[in-house]
Amino acid sequence: MPSRLANQWVLITGASSGFGAAAAVAFGAEGARLLLGARRVERLANVAAEAKRAGATAAEFHALDVASTESVETFVQWVRTLTPRVDVLINNAGGAHGLEPVAEGHEADWRAMMEINVLGLLRMTRAVLPLMVAHPGGTILNIGSIAGRVAYEGGAAYCASKAGELQITRALRLELCGTGLRVGTIDPGFAETEFSLVRFKGDAARASKVYEGVNPLTAGDVAEAMVWAASRPPHVCIDEMLIKATDQAAIHKVHRRPTAAKSK
Numbered sequence: 074m075p076s077r078l079a080n081q082w083v084l085i086t087g088a089s090s091g092f093g094a095a096a097a098v099a100f101g102a103e104g105a106r107l108l109l110g111a112r113r114v115e116r117l118a119n120v121a122a123e124a125k126r127a128g129a130t131a132a133e134f135h136a137l138d139v140a141s142t143e144s145v146e147t148f149v150q151w152v153r154t155l156t157p158r159v160d161v162l163i164n165n166a167g168g169a170h171g172l173e174p175v176a177e178g179h180e181a182d183w184r185a186m187m188e189i190n191v192l193g194l195l196r197m198t199r200a201v202l203p204l205m206v207a208h209p210g211g212t213i214l215n216i217g218s219i220a221g222r223v224a225y226e227g228g229a230a231y232c233a234s235k236a237g238e239l240q241i242t243r244a245l246r247l248e249l250c251g252t253g254l255r256v257g258t259i260d261p262g263f264a265e266t267e268f269s270l271v272r273f274k275g276d277a278a279r280a281s282k283v284y285e286g287v288n289p290l291t292a293g294d295v296a297e298a299m300v301w302a303a304s305r306p307p308h309v310c311i312d313e314m315l316i317k318a319t320d321q322a323a324i325h326k327v328h329r330r331p332t333a334a335k336s337k
């Protein structure tokens with residue numbers, strides 16, 4: 074049986090690395106038509122090529138900075154030159170900046186997280202919705218985090234931004250009830266991507282310590298969850314999915330093995 078996602082237009086923000094790049098390949102393998110956005114366009118070109126090799130019917134890309142209303146509008150104008158409809162919107166662009174306690178926090182980091190994780194999600198959704206409501210049956214998946222549900226030290230602004238994402242998802246779910254569009258959030262625990270490298274501003278040694286001795290989620294695990302949620306029959310909505318590594322029972326309860334002895 075052909076995939077429900079075959080030939081569907083799937084728009085993925087933050088497709089240049091991590092979950093977004095893995096999602097491009099995973100939706101590509103279903104025969105979807107991809108619209109990919111992020112700031113690093115050269116990375117998008119590689120992701121698009123990989124998605125085509127995986128089976129994407131089309132894999133188009135364009136620069137996108139969700140922190141800029143102008144960039145979001147330009148991006149969506151570009152989308153309109155390719156298709157009058159978007160079937161699946163994956164609001165994935167985002168990340169954490171810094172891990173300082175509030176007392177030592179940096180205003181630039183706080184602003185970046187609010188601009189990208191909260192306002193970026195709102196901007197993208199507002200801009201893309203007209204291409205979705207006119208064609209019922211589509212899916213909006215927002216990428217939240219365990220951090221939106223449980224706070225941790227040093228995570229005040231990031232947790233606040235992801236709690237914001239959760240409430241935006243819930244409000245949108247109510248607002249769109251009756252339109253045929255479904256809205257859900259996928260909330261991962263820790264996963265090995267460029268997330269920690271970005272959080273620690275390029276400090277690779279500090280970033281790799283986050284995953285030391287554990288089997289974290291991979292980007293592919295989260296992408297698989299996105300594909301599953303978006304390919305349910307149209308009358309089924311996966312409202313909220315919390316997905317964590319087996320080694321992470323809770324935000325502060327992580328099983329670590331000595332040295333590099335990672336095992337299942």
Ligand SMILES: NC(=O)c1ccc[n+]([C@@H]2O[C@H](COP(=O)([O-])OP(=O)(O)OC[C@H]3O[C@@H](n4cnc5c(N)ncnc54)[C@H](OP(=O)(O)O)[C@@H]3O)[C@@H](O)[C@H]2O)c1
Binds near residue numbers: 140269292
């Ligand atoms: N990894 C984890 O442990 C984890 C856990 C829970 C939730 N999450 C969430 O999952 C999402 C993806 O993160 P990831 O783990 O895949 O990290 P990642 O590898 O750093 O990927 C982040 C993606 O977001 C894009 N992005 C960042 N700022 C952007 C902006 N202003 N405009 C457009 N795109 C932007 C980046 O692209 P450019 O830099 O090229 O723009 C990149 O493609 C984020 O929302 C993150 O908060 C991650």
